[in-house]
Amino acid sequence: ESFFGHFKTECYDFKTYQTFEDLVADIDAYIYFYNNQRFQEKHNGLAPLEMRNKAVA
Template sequence: MHTYSTFEELKKDIDDYIHFYNNERIQAKLNGLSPIEFRTKAA
């Protein structure tokens, strides 16, 4: 666990994680591609 001293630090880490989760993480249902890779390949 990480302890945050300011709200801005917490917000930045949450925003970074949301970006990672929605754009970069590898997903089995997308044949092992990240969502960005899948969208690029489909286009």
């Protein structure tokens, strides 16, 4: 729910997709960005993957 809310406001609302494949490619790219590069306040400024790695260590 949170992911798609962010995707819609940060990506989807600004583009018009010509094909379904374009939309899927954009979602895939945003998934990578969301998990690896997008810093989140609720994770003390860490990306989700960084937070998971920190919890495991």
